Each structure stands twice: as C-alpha cells, then as structure tokens.
Amino acid sequence: MNQIFASEYFDTIFRYLPTYKDLHSCLLVNKRWASCAIPILWEAPFRVNDKYISSPKVIQTYLAFIPDSTFHKLGYNKRIGLSNSRPPFFNYPSFLKELTYDQFLNAVIAIDFSEDIIIELFKLLAKNDVRLRRLEIYNCLNNYPENLNRKGHLVLPHFYECTSVFSMLTYFNCSYRWPVQRIQLFNVIAKYCHNIKILKVSIYDKNEGIALEGLIRSQRNLKKFSLVNSNNFASFPIQALLNQKHSLGSLALEDMHHSPRLNSAKFFNYGICQLNSSAIDVLAQCKNVNKVKFKHCEGLNSSVFFPLANAFSNLTSLEYSYGTYDIYDSATPIRLLSDIIMTSCNTLKRIALDWYSEAKLDITQLVEIITQQVTKLEYLKIPLYTLEQLALIHRTHNQLRKLEINMNREINFYSALYLFANVPLKNLWFYFLQN
Template sequence: MAHNIKKIFCVGLKKKNQSTQRAQNTIPQNKTKPKWKRLFLLGRRKKNDSKNQKIVQDEKEKNLILPTDCLLEIFKYFQDDLRTLHSCLLVDKNWCISTVRLIWKQPFLNKSSPIIIDVYLSCLTLHEKKNLIKNGVDLTNITKPATFHYANFLRHLDMKNFYAAVEARNRVNKIVENRHTDLICRALCRLFTTKCENIQTLHLNWNYVGGWKRYPIFPYQRSASKFLNELSELSIYKVNTRDIFLDMEKHSKNLVKLEILDYCFDNLPEHRHKSIYMLIKNQKNLQNCKLFAYGICPVIPMKALDFQTNSLIHFELIYAKFPSDNNAFISLSNCHNLKTLIIEYCYFENQDILRPLIQTQFPHLRKIRFKSLQSNASEIFVELIKKNSISLRELHYSDEVSRQFNHLILETIVTYSTTSLISLTIPFRNCQTPQLITLLSFSNQLQSLKLIGPYGHERAFVEFLPVLAKLLPSSLHHLSLDLNWVIMNNLQQFLTNLNTRLFTFYISGWSRRIRERHVETIKTYLQQYNPTLDFYDFLKDIT
C-alpha cells in the first residue's frame, strides 16, 4: 500500500515539473531595447533614486530637531545676552517659542524701552482697552493683537523700572498727566496678576512714586494669592505709609530672599515691628535676610530668626543703632548654617551686644564683613576668626575709631587663618610689617588685599612699597592702599617688582589728585601687561 502511494506521488511531481518547464519554453525572449530607450530608463531610475535619498535626508533632519525643554536649557546660558537671544528668535518657530520665554522673563531688569509697555498693552482685553481710551489714554500705537501672551512669561518684576517705563512711554506720546500713568500701571498690574501665575522676584520701591495711593500694589489685587504664592525673592524699599509686611505675609510663605531697605524704625508702632516679625517667622525656607534699618535697632524682627535657624545662610544689617544690650543677636547666634555675616555702618554702645555671636560656632561661615562701624568691635571680630578659622575665606574690617586702638586682627589672621583667605580688608600699622610679610609669604590663594592705615606713618610705608611688591602672591589681582598726602616717588619701581598681574590698583590719595607722571607710568604698565583693561577701571577701590 505504501509503495503504491509513493509511486503515485512521484508520478504527480514529475508531471508538475514537466508542465512548469513547458510554460517557461513558451515565454518569448525579450529583444534588446533601443539605446535611446535604455538611456531614458537609466536617467529616470537615477532621478527616482535622488528623490528617495532626499526623502530619507529630510526624515533624518526632522529627527535631529531638539525638543523645547532642551532648547530652553541651552538658551538659559544666554539669558543675560539679549542680542544673542534676539538672533535665536529668528531661526524658526520652535526656536522662537523657546527664546521668547527668556526674553520676556525679566523685561524690567534695567531701564526698559517704552515699546515694552505698548506690547503689554496689546495683551489687554478689549474691555480694558476701551476703559483706557474712555479715560483719555492714547492707544493709537496698538494696532495689532499680541503674537504671544507675554504676561504669562513674566517671572521677575521691578516696580521702579516698570513705573519708569510707563512714564517714558507717556513722554514719547507727549502725555504729561500723572493720572494716565497710574491708569496704565493699574491695568497692566491686573494683567500681570491674572495671567502670570508664578512670579519669582518682586521689587517694591516706594521712593520713586509720589504716594502709595497712586501706586499699584499687588497684595490688594483679587488674584494676589495665586500671583504671590511661589514668590522666592522680595525686596521692599522705603515703605512707611502702609503695613505692606502683614499683607505680604498672608500671600507669600516661600521666600528664600527678603530685603527690607531704607526703613526707619524710629518711633515705629509696635504692631509694625510685629508685622515684619511675622513675615520673617512664617517663611518655610528663608536663606537670605537683609535689614537696611536706619534708626533704632530692629530687635523684634531679628528675634524672628529663631524660626529660621536651619535655613538662614546670609544675614546683613546696615545703619542700625544699638544703644543698649537688648539680646538682639541671640537669635542670630542660633543660625548654625550661617555662611555670610555683614554688619555695616552700625553703632554699638559696647561690644558685649555682639557677644552672643562668639558664644557659638558657625562651621560653614565663609565671609565676615564689619564695615565703617561707628564703634570698636575688633575684639568680637578677632574671636569670630578664632572660632571659625577653618571655613573662613573673606575677612573685612573697618571702623571710624581705628586710629585710637591697636587692633590684633592681623596677628590673629596669621596665627589662625593664613593660607585659606581669598579676600582681606584690615587696619594696618607699620609695627605690623613682620606679620604682613608672614601673611603674604603663605597666602597662596589671596586675590584681594586692602590695607587701611598706616595712620601717620605713610612715608615709611611708601619706602616699603618696592619690597611689598616682591612679596605679593601671584594669585593677587586687586590691591588698595590707604595713602593720602604722601608723594610716591617709587611707583615705577613698585610696578616693576610686581610678581603678579594686577586688575585694579587704588591709592586713596588719587581720589583728590593724581600726578601726570603717575598716569603715564600706569598707562605704560597697562600697555605692557594688560592692554585690554581701561585706565579708569584699573584705578578702582576695593569695596
């Protein structure tokens, strides 16, 4: 049975092969095509191949387009270079969308063009525009609707520069009435609060505007909570007519940086002190606090630092008077993560007021700046150096009574913190020359040096200058010397002996008069060692 099946299968397969071969034999052979037809088909084939290659190339180029998030990260490196950003704006639609966000992120950083106000006015609703026109505001320049919702991109707002831009716009349009300026400001502030939901920096300046009633204040807008909720940096300058601090405290609890500038605490009601206290207290992560508080010391606001002991890293106090010991610095002494401590133009009845600062240690403290104090605080400064010598990198001390005291600051620095310093400003006397030589011999990272003194021994110090030039470390680029009335006859030798290239060199007496031969000597030095540096930029004091 199996043999028969196998035989039938072989016969069927043989017949199939014979029929296939017969069909192939019946197909006529293609004749050779004419030459012109072959060339035509060849050219057509090449044209199709080139089209296919172009399609493939276009697909590859589409795959190389960067997403918007990547473009934004790249463009952030040019966010301060508006000319480059404007060039990127013109590349294509994708680049334009990415760039316009950065350009309109902080339009009022400096004095802004009046055209910016016209652009924002074009973003207003039809109702807002009609209301402005009804009140006499000229909007004839606003002919086209805005290309983007520019108010959505706003992240940093300086009210002084904003108000100045509105006034400049009105001057261009020959509008003199302040009422029109106020109307435009209020309309645009409403636009900002409704469209921008993530403002990050806000600078309020009351000194520029005549009165707060004419000034558009954000905490009193309807959508203030949404507008100010993510605010991270707040600067309030010269606000005395309204309790702005309590109003801001209701909306902003995520401040990282707070500056209260030019604020008078004399005869201030206690509830106003408590308002500042509450604003500081209720912040979740306050890292930077600056109090420019002329008059009586802000004791109650400083006590709020007890609630920022883990987050505060930068503290500045300027123009405050401490006529008695009121434990104002106890709260600050508990801020163990402090990195920068700046006290300028302040008055202390005695140094014991600052003593809480030396009863603790700040393991991360990098910078101490006591500038132009109206009383002696050198002992506290010295103890701070001893307690925190490992982390310190910048030391600055000056007061109005240094002539009456023999400070031991330089001796302490040489003993505790010689090699780690980057910037140094200290009083100096000629008797401390050995300590200065020791300091310069081992300070291989020092970049800035300012010596205040030598208090009546200027002539001897001038004779020492050529030797000092040889001792200056190669890392030093900024030097300032306190020499008022002495004639320098060895400036050429001093500059010749330098082992470093100075970027700034200042002598206090030059602010009154600088001799022609000194000018020529300095210009020759700059041409030889730093030809790109401007002469006046070179003669700058270390602040």
C-alpha cells in the same frame, strides 16, 4: 538640530549665553529658537545684563493685551500703547518672573499714565497667571515730585490685591523707608507665599514689625536675611528668625547710622543699629549661619552684640565696611570682629574689612588672629596702619588667592612693594591703596 533637541535643552543652553545681545540674535534664527529665547528675555524685562532699567517700551507692549473696551470704560476715546489690531506672537506678560517695582513705576510715570491704567496693568499680571519668583520694592518713590508720589501711593494697595502674583516668591526685597506703611503687603505675602529663600527688609514702627514677624514665621526654608536701615522695632521680626534657625545661612545688617552723606534715599531713618538682647540671643542660636555682613552700621560696639562673638563657628565669609575716604568710622568694633574671626578660624575663607578711620587704630592683635589662626583663608581685604602689620600679612600669602590692602600714609609705599616683590603673581592677585 531642532529635531534632535527638545525645548528644555534650548532653554538651558540659552540661559548660559553671556549677554542679552546673544539672546536677541537667537530670535532671528527661526520660530522655534525665538519661542525659547522670548520667555527668557521677558521674564525680567526691567533688568538687562544685571543692570536695572525703566523701559516705557515694555509698558507699551503690555498695554497691547488690555482690550479696547477697558480703555473706553476708563474714559479714553481710543486705546493707548501699541495697537492690538494684530495680536502679538507671544503672550509677553505671562513670562514675567522678576519685578523691580521702582523701575516698573518709573516706566509707567515716564509715559504719564493715570492711576487707573497702572491698576489695569496689575490686573493684567494676575489674569495671565503671573507667578513672580523675585520682587524688589525698595527706595520706593524716592525720586519723584510730590504729585507723582501721590500716584504711587494710590496704586500700591491694588498691587497687593493680586495675591496669586506673590505665591511663588523666593526673593523679596522690601528695604528702606516708605512714605506709606507696608503692613498689608507683609500680611498678603505671609498668607499666600511660603517659599521665600532670600529676605531683605526694613522696619519703622511696631505694627510693621509684627506683620513682618508673621511673614518670617510663615516661611518654610529662609536661607538669607538682611536687616536694612531699621530702628528698635526690628527686634520683633529678628526674634521670628528662631523658626528659621536650621535653614538660615546668611545674615546681614546694613545702613544703620547717623551720616546723611552715606545714603541717597529720600526716606531714611537715621539711627544706630538697635536690637534688644532677646533678638541677639535668637541670632546667636542660628548656628548654621556661614556668612555675616555688617555694612555702614553704628552701635556694634555695644555689649548687646557681644553674644554674637562666639555664636558662629562655621563662617566661611565675614564682611565689615563703614564710611568712604572722607566719611570716617568713629567706633570700629575691633573686639567683636576679632572674636568672630577667632571663633570661625578653621572655616573662614573670605574676610573683607573695609573701614575708614581718622585716627590710627591698634589692630595688630586682629591681624595676628587672621594670620596665625585662620587656616583656610583665600581672600583678604583689610586696612593697615604699620609696616609690622603688613609683614604679618606677607607671611600668609601662600594660602591667599586675592589680597587687597588699604595702607595708612605712614607706611612707606616702596617698602610695602619690596615685601611682596618675590610673590608669584600667578598665585596671588594683590592690590595696594594708600590714603
């Protein structure tokens, strides 16, 4: 079998294995299988089965590639980390493709290394010609005591100096507020990377906004853009999306609100979603957007956002969510949501509406638009307040594959079940939640 298949076939097969445990089993077969499995395991060492972890053992392994002379130069009597008396079988740092900076820093701080060692680790990545395809730097330093925050501040600029590391990025998440500015990072990526497909960012001052504007304009084919927890300066980068209007397919606005209980970030900007009319006009020109998401955003009822109602005629997915069972949405943008759905009624396949309101909202017209105008709907999630609204939903079950309903307590639960008693379960998965 080893003689029949080339290494690239093993790589393809191994990437379809469901868990990392299966990949670890491949290491035990023979050296060739191991040489195909190791790069996959080490391209995202701070992520296991889609869960992010901070692993000091990864850092210890990386340190084995730093020569003794470097430790002596930094004032250490002996090397730290794994011994390099026997060189590792594989060049583990060279396989790195995905880096979650928070978890990387967590792992380093857990071992209590100095700033100099962290800087040497950055240099190690550049020396091994690492080309990241995914970089996430969010909630940076939020959970550390002040003395550890200081360590993080000191090393960040040295990470930016490793310019080659950023040249192949396709995914960049730099969201939520930092205790330091990110202008240098944005400028470096704008200069050396032009292939970002997915961008998730936050903005807090004018200079950051201008730097991010340059980053967006420098990209060739941006497909997904998310604006997270930003203030009014976010209009600068939004206007730069005009350069990406032919490629942009997904738009998200997230975490712009006044509720302290809706976030866990230490550095959080409390304020409503603030975009000027010029920024909204640019978004309205992005006609190829097919997915829109609003999550925990206040201020969408403003007339500034009305041009978005008729802007997207080819949406396949619309999401709106705000609050939890004890945090209420005081200004649900029913009109905006209704108009967006009506504009894309011939293409929408997924509608996820998930808000919690203290008052009983009149959404019958919204439900009528969904049930009578949307022709290709496959998934629907929605809060309902009356049995009449539930009956309207019932009429559309033939086209739905999945239905989730959050029912107001005024709806009799047994009446709701009776409505759907004859719906074949093999054709529709439905879920009722009553609050």
